[in-house]
Amino acid sequence: MSVKMEYRLGPAQRTVDGREITLEVKNLKVYYSTPTGDVRAVDDVSFHVYKGEILGLVGESGCGKTTTAMAILRMVQPPGRIVSGQVLLDGVDLVKLNESQLRQVRWNTLALIPQGAMNSLNPVMRIHTQIAEAIVTHEGKQPKDKLRQRILDLLAMVGLPSRVYDMYPHELSGGMKQRVCIAMAIALHPSLIIADEPTSALDVVVQRVVGQTLLDVKERMDVSMILIGHDMGLQAQLVDRIAVMYAGHMVEVAPVRAIFAEPLHPYTQLLIESIPSIKERKPLKLTEGLTHDLRNPPPGCIFQERCPKVMEVCRVERPKLRQIKPEHYVACHLYE
Amino acid sequence: MSEPLLEIKNVTKIYGGTGFFRKSRMTVALQDFNLTIAAKPATITTIAGESGSGKTTLANLVLGFIRPTSGQIFYKGVDVGAMDGRQLMEYRREVQAVFQDPYAVYNPFYRVKHIFDLVIKNFKLARSKAEARAMIEEALNVVGLRGEEVLEKYPHQLSGGQRQRMMVARAYMLKPRLIVADEPVSMVDASLRAMILDIMLRLRDQHNISFLYITHDLSTAYQIGDNIHLLYQGSVAERGATVQVIENPKHPYVQLLIDSIPVPDPTVKWGGEEISTLDDEQMRTSITSGCRFYGRCRYRMDRCLEKAPPLYPVGEAGHEAACYLYAPERETVR
Numbered sequence: 001m002s003v004k005m006e007y008r009l010g011p012a013q014r015t016v017d018g019r020e021i022t023l024e025v026k027n028l029k030v031y032y033s034t035p036t037g038d039v040r041a042v043d044d045v046s047f048h049v050y051k052g053e054i055l056g057l058v059g060e061s062g063c064g065k066t067t068t069a070m071a072i073l074r075m076v077q078p079p080g081r082i083v084s085g086q087v088l089l090d091g092v093d094l095v096k097l098n099e100s101q102l103r104q105v106r107w108n109t110l111a112l113i114p115q116g117a118m119n120s121l122n123p124v125m126r127i128h129t130q131i132a133e134a135i136v137t138h139e140g141k142q143p144k145d146k147l148r149q150r151i152l153d154l155l156a157m158v159g160l161p162s163r164v165y166d167m168y169p170h171e172l173s174g175g176m177k178q179r180v181c182i183a184m185a186i187a188l189h190p191s192l193i194i195a196d197e198p199t200s201a202l203d204v205v206v207q208r209v210v211g212q213t214l215l216d217v218k219e220r221m222d223v224s225m226i227l228i229g230h231d232m233g234l235q236a237q238l239v240d241r242i243a244v245m246y247a248g249h250m251v252e253v254a255p256v257r258a259i260f261a262e263p264l265h266p267y268t269q270l271l272i273e274s275i276p277s278i279k280e281r282k283p284l285k286l287t288e289g290l291t292h293d294l295r296n297p298p299p300g301c302i303f304q305e306r307c308p309k310v311m312e313v314c315r316v317e318r319p320k321l322r323q324i325k326p327e328h329y330v331a332c333h334l335y336e
Numbered sequence: 337m338s339e340p341l342l343e344i345k346n347v348t349k350i351y352g353g354t355g356f357f358r359k360s361r362m363t364v365a366l367q368d369f370n371l372t373i374a375a376k377p378a379t380i381t382t383i384a385g386e387s388g389s390g391k392t393t394l395a396n397l398v399l400g401f402i403r404p405t406s407g408q409i410f411y412k413g414v415d416v417g418a419m420d421g422r423q424l425m426e427y428r429r430e431v432q433a434v435f436q437d438p439y440a441v442y443n444p445f446y447r448v449k450h451i452f453d454l455v456i457k458n459f460k461l462a463r464s465k466a467e468a469r470a471m472i473e474e475a476l477n478v479v480g481l482r483g484e485e486v487l488e489k490y491p492h493q494l495s496g497g498q499r500q501r502m503m504v505a506r507a508y509m510l511k512p513r514l515i516v517a518d519e520p521v522s523m524v525d526a527s528l529r530a531m532i533l534d535i536m537l538r539l540r541d542q543h544n545i546s547f548l549y550i551t552h553d554l555s556t557a558y559q560i561g562d563n564i565h566l567l568y569q570g571s572v573a574e575r576g577a578t579v580q581v582i583e584n585p586k587h588p589y590v591q592l593l594i595d596s597i598p599v600p601d602p603t604v605k606w607g608g609e610e611i612s613t614l615d616d617e618q619m620r621t622s623i624t625s626g627c628r629f630y631g632r633c634r635y636r637m638d639r640c641l642e643k644a645p646p647l648y649p650v651g652e653a654g655h656e657a658a659c660y661l662y663a664p665e666r667e668t669v670r
Contacts, residue, residue, distance in 0.1 A: 204598075231526075231598070232600050233600040275555075277555060278555045281558060284530040284533055
């Protein structure tokens with residue numbers, strides 16, 4: 001029996017399925033204006049992040065996952081703009097805040113580990129100066145020895161030796177720099193960390209170390225995370241739930257085990273089938289077709305041009321994200 | 337025995353080392369590297385390794401962008417370093433490249449047709465416009481594109497996968513014998529990656545084009561590669577037939593690498609023990625003789641520090657690993 005329910009929550013509700021939530025994104029729309037019309041980068045996306053969980057946000061490049069993250073941080077740059085929607089972090093709607101209020105929220109309650117974060121370190125500042133700067137900017141001046149101990153604790157938390165304290169970024173390897181960025185992100189005990197492809201420029205061994213650091217930090221600090229990425233293998237190892245985006249829309253949200261055991265949306269199926277395996281050599285799985293022009297989405301389902309199971313109704317009516325099984329949401333006409 | 341297509345003999349590439357602090361500034365990017373690609377049948381040879389292992393240095397050497405510090409590269413029996421102008425032109429036509437970033441190789445001000453026009457002009461491939469057009473069309477068909485769909489567009493109007501396929505088409509148009517593909521799929525979306533890998537297989541089987549496939553992604557190498565050379569900090573750690581090496585890795589580094597590949601199954605957790613990469617940077621400079629993996633190795637022995645291990649045979653069909661664990665008995669008992 002399938003439970004049919006609209007994936008929308010009441011305004012005051014702060015628990016879903018009996019679990020406390022940290023972040024709730026409701027009907028978010030982010031458009032980029034171009035001379036030939038708006039590109040709908042994020043089009044009516046809703047999801048939530050439970051307290052103390054890692055939510056994986058996956059999809060191919062251009063599907064809107066980074067734009068979604070930037071919208072949560074209110075860092076969408078012109079020509080982009082948040083058209084409508086709500087971003088509720090601990091009950092506060094970030095979309096409505098002004099710049100000075102936002103400055104309070106950023107880093108204090110909401111931290112970002114950007115793509116290629118390791119290149120964001122200042123090459124002429126020692127590691128401890130950079131971390132101290134982040135803390136002092138937000139909390140004001142503090143006693144030197146207290147600050148020093150706090151930075152050393154942070155470094156220990158991400159598994160770095162204390163000698164890193166006095167080093168410069170160029171003395172560290174990519175993985176170590178990435179862990180310095182994680183240390184900076186957790187410095188002020190945020191309730192949500194957004195990590196945008198935190199391991200994409202690292203090789204597999206270092207990727208695993210950084211991934212394990214993220215898991216460790218999540219466990220110890222009970223922080224929520226959004227992990228953006230396209231490597232389904234890495235997602236399988238790190239996240240609790242996965243949200244799959246395609247062309248600006250959320251097509252499936254489910255616990256990680258459920259989605260790998262039984263992906264429901266044809267796009268998710270394609271994503272999982274196309275993971276190259278290291279265990280068996282099998283024929284390559286080919287797919288044809290192009291994503292439609294994001295300025296002018298067709299009526300009906302956004303995946304219709306590439307979907308192997310496309311039906312009449314998909315050309316006319318856009319499927320809504322609805323609950324098919326406990327905690328498993330999918331936007332597809334196949335399950336109606 | 338017929339002459340190999342490409343033969344790399346004891347090539348070493350050292351960066352730096354000129355100037356006052358000679359020794360300390362030297363970076364050995366590639367050390368005593370040997371590789372042979374047979375003329376027939378066409379094969380896909382994978383060069384794999386982490387960043388800084390020397391794989392891109394190797395690509396640049398083969399493409400002639402840089403010259404080896406010592407050692408030689410032979411193409412069809414002729415030393416590339418000693419080629420005359422005409423031979424070099426032929427070499428540059430027959431050895432083509434496909435690079436990692438399909439966004440950076442296009443000039444955004446020109447329509448994508450431009451990249452084809454350039455090669456036709458430079459190598460004088462066609463005598464008339466109609467002939468040129470037919471050539472482009474044929475090359476595009478090989479990679480599954482149609483001329484009218486893409487040629488008149490600007491680079492930003494194409495997807496990453498399309499752009500990368502066009503780069504392969506451009507390379508194909510020159511009828512190369514070897515394509516050096518440096519991370520060709522690492523910036524292409526997962527769902528479109530298979531298409532590019534499939535094109536590589538078809539070019540190998542139907543058009544007798546060999547590939548030097550340079551990647552850090554062992555899973556794609558496993559899916560399409562014939563032979564593999566795994567580099568660690570400039571030296572070959574293990575080499576052999578791809579299936580052999582990946583299914584039965586022998587070198588401790590390769591074992592660690594394969595253990596670290598995230599399993600796309602949430603019920604199977606990462607294998608192996610906790611690992612440390614802390615002293616990477618120290619290791620790189622401090623170990624000047626001996627095995628470069630010493631600092632991270634589980635099985636390290638004293639003799640590993642004395643001299644870098646040579647490649648020992650560890651299995652069938654040229655499967656070799658550079659590790660003293662596989663030294664023959666009588667050599668170990670001394």
